[in-house]
Amino acid sequence: MASESRKPFLPLDPMSFTKESKAVIDFIADYYKNIEEYPVQSRVEPGYLSASLPESAPYCPESLEDILKDVNDCIIPGLTHWQSPNFFAYFHANASTAGFLGEMLCSGFNVVGFNWISSPAATELESIVLDWMGKMLKLPSSFLFSETGGGVLHGSTCEAAVCTLAAARDKALKELDGNWENITKLVVYALDQTHFTFQKAAKLVGIPPSNFRIVETSFSTGFSISPEKARFAIEADIRSGLVPLFLCATIGTTPSGAVDPIAELGKVAREYKLWLHIDAAYAGSACICPELRHYLDGVELANSISMNPHKWFLINMDCCCLWIKEPKLLVDSLSTDPEILRNNASKFKAVVDYKDWQVVLSRRFRALKLWIVIRRHGLANLMHHIRSDIGMAKRFEAFVAKDDRFEIVVPRKFALVCFRLKPKKEAEGTELNCKLLDAINSSGRAFMTHAIVGRIYVIRCAIGTTLTEEHHVDALWKLIQEKAQNLLME
C-alpha cells in the first residue's frame, strides 16, 4: 500500500471540490447564456459520437479542462436543448436555479434514504413536502399524512403506475381467495389518449396484454373518456368472467391536453369496485391555481393520484409525486423485511420506510429540490409561472385562430395548443403538416412535435420552458407562418 499511496488520490477533497464545481457552474451559466444560439433539435447523425471518443477508457487521469472542452465540442452538439426558450416539443422539463440547488444538495449529501433510519431527514422532509404539495392542490385530506393517506416521490409516472397497479393487483388477488392464477382475469382500463406508460406498466406487473382495454375517444367528448363507454367495456368483461381491476383517468393527456371527467368516472369505479388512478403528470401542476382547480373535482373518489413536478413546476429531473389513500396497500404489495435492514424504528411501525412505497431500494433525497423550489418561489410565484405560460398559450392560440390557413384542432385547456395547417383535401392533411413540422424543426429555430387525435395529425405547441418569454412565442408564430407560406407556394 505504501508505494501506491505516494501519489495523493483525493477524489472528494473540499478544496478541489470547490474549485472544480465552480468552474462547472460557470460552464453551465455560459450554456444558458448561449442557449439560443444552438439549433433546438440536435442535427447530428446516428453514431456521430463514436467518431469523437476513444473506444475504451483512459488509463491515466485527464484534466477537467479537457473534459469540459469535449462536453462543449462533442456533447452539446448532440443535445436537443430542452432548456431552450424555443423548445415547444413533448412536454417541457422545467429546470430552475432553485431546482438545481436542490439537486446539488441531494448529490452533495448523497445519502440513501431507503428506510427512515438510513437518513431520517430524507424520509421526513419527503412526507412533509408531499403534504404541502397535496394542500396546494387542495387534495382531500384522505390523501395526506395528516390523515390516513400519504405521498411518495418516485422518479416517473411509470414507477407510480407500476406500484399502484401492483397494489391493486395484490389486493384483488387476496380478495379472490389468494389464488395467483386469477392474475389472468384482471382487466385494466384506459383510453386511447392515456399515456402509453400505463399499458407498459400493466404488462410489467403481469396483467395479460389482452386484458388491457383501450376505450376510444372522439371529438364529441373532447378526447376524454366517456363514462358510458367505460361502463360498457366493464360490463362486457364481467359477462366474460373477467375481473375489472383498474381505471386510469388523465388530467391533461399527452396528445392533446384533454381532461377526463373524474367525478363521473369515479362513480363508475366505485360501482364496480375498480381502483381509480388519476394521472395528472402534466396538468397537475396547473391545478395549484384556484381557477384551474375544478379539473380535479371528483379526486375524492380516486384511490391514487400522481403528477410530475419535473415537467411544469420548476423541478429539475426527475420527480413524480404519488399520493395514495391507503398506503398500507402499497406497503402490503411492495414491502420487504430483510434482516440487514432491521431496526427498532421500523419494527415498532413508528416511521415510514419509503423502500416499501416504490420499486427500487436505493433512493435519492429528491424532496430537497421540491422543498427548495416551493420555498424559494412561494405559491404566489409558482402560480404566476403557470399563469404566464397559459397566457402565452392563449396568445399563440389567438394567432392561429386569426389566420384562415390554420385551425385549432382541439380546444386548449392548459398551455398546449394542438393546431394544423388546413389541407385542401383531408387526405393530404398528414403529409402537409408533417412537412410543415419538419421545415420548422430543421430550421433549428424552434422544436415542436406531433400527435394524432381523432385520426387527425396535429402539431403540438407545448409552451412552458422556464426561459420562454412572449417574444419567443411571437417568433415561433412568424417562423410557422413563413414555413407554411413556402409550403403553400410549392
Next chain:
Amino acid sequence: MASESRKPFLPLDPMSFTKESKAVIDFIADYYKNIEEYPVQSRVEPGYLSASLPESAPYCPESLEDILKDVNDCIIPGLTHWQSPNFFAYFHANASTAGFLGEMLCSGFNVVGFNWISSPAATELESIVLDWMGKMLKLPSSFLFSETGGGVLHGSTCEAAVCTLAAARDKALKELDGNWENITKLVVYALDQTHFTFQKAAKLVGIPPSNFRIVETSFSTGFSISPEKARFAIEADIRSGLVPLFLCATIGTTPSGAVDPIAELGKVAREYKLWLHIDAAYAGSACICPELRHYLDGVELANSISMNPHKWFLINMDCCCLWIKEPKLLVDSLSTDPEILRNNASKFKAVVDYKDWQVVLSRRFRALKLWIVIRRHGLANLMHHIRSDIGMAKRFEAFVAKDDRFEIVVPRKFALVCFRLKPKKEAEGTELNCKLLDAINSSGRAFMTHAIVGRIYVIRCAIGTTLTEEHHVDALWKLIQEKAQNLLME
C-alpha cells in the same frame, strides 16, 4: 398578465444561477470539512422534523440564506452521514468531486433522453460508456454494443431485476405457446444471501410468490449457492410440472460479500435453459482489478449482468449498469411505440431508444457522471481506490484476528469484514453483539450494521467511503475494543 409581470420572475437567470449555485457549493464544501463533527448515525426521534417546519407551503418567496440556515439547523441533524469517513454500514455510496460535476452537468442540461432523437448525445454517450465499463471488467464482447449485446444505465439493481425478469418471462411465455396463463408456472431461483430485491422484482412482474425458490447456503460453501442444491430444486419443480425460468447469482452478497460459483451455475442454467443473471451490485466495481477479475469467470454463460457504480466506483447516486447479451429480448418486452414519439431515426432501427430498455420513460443523462469519473481518474486511480479500500479491510481483519475476544465469521473477499465478539455460550451471541453494535453506533463516532449468516448474528464492517483513510479504520478498531471491554466487564 401585464400587472402580474411587473415583478420580475426569473427562475433560471444565469446571473443569479451562478451566484446562488456558488453559495451552495461553499455550503457543501463546508459540510465535507466538518463532516466528522456530526454523529455518523442521526440521533433524531421519529417525527422530529414536523416540529421545525410549517404545516403548509409559504405563499411568498423566501431567501436562500433562510433556506440554507434551515438545511443546517433542521436537515443536517436528521441525516445519517453516508459520506462520513466513519460510515461503515450497509454498503457505502461513494460521492466524489468528479461524480458531482457529472450530476451538475446532467441537472444543468436537464435533457430527457427517452429515445435517441430526444437528445442523441445522451443515448450515444451511454452506449459508449457502457462499452468502456464492460471492457474494464473484461466482459465477453457478446455483452457489448461493439458486438451484438449492449448496456444501459438504470437507477438501481431492482430496476435491472424487474427488466431482465420481464424479458425472461415474456420470452418463456412466447415459447409456451404465447399463453399468458403459464405465468403461474414460472419459477425463479435465488439463494438466501441473494439480495431481497430479486424476490420483490419477481413478485412485481407477476411471478407467484410461491414460485420463488430460496436455496439455503451454509458455511460449507462459504455462503454461496451450491450448484447441486440449485439442480435439485430445479428438477423437483420440473417434476411438478413447473417451468424453471431465472437464476440469480451474486458477486459479493450483501450480508457477507460471498461469491457464487458463476461457471458451475452457468452450466446448470444452460442445461435447464434458465436465464442466468449476475448481480455484481457491490463487488462488480472491484473486478476492474486484474487480481480480482477471476470472480467473474463464467460470466460468458450468463444472459445478463448488473453492477452499481454508485456504491464503490465514485459515482454519486444513482447509477446501475445492466448489460444484456440479447437486447432484443429487453426491447420485445418493454418497448412501446406511441405516435407521439415516432421519428425517422427510430423507425429505421438505426438507433438505440433507451425507453425500451427500462421501466421508466423519462430518464436523466446519467452517463455524464460515469464518463467524467472514468476520465477524471483513469483506470489507474480507480484500481487504486478499490485496492486501497481492500488494503484497509485487510488491516481491520488482521486487528480482529489478533484479538482473541473476537472472531472473523466469514472469510473476507473484498472490503467487507463480518466479525463478532465471541459469546461465552452460543445462545448469547446475538444479544452480545447487538449490544456491542448499539454501543458503537450510539457513540456517534462510527456506524456499522449487522447481518445474519448461517444463523449467526455478525457485525458488518464495510470499508469504502470516499473519505475513509487508514487512521479512521484504526480509530474504529479502538472504539470497538473500548465498547467490547465495557460490555465484557458488565
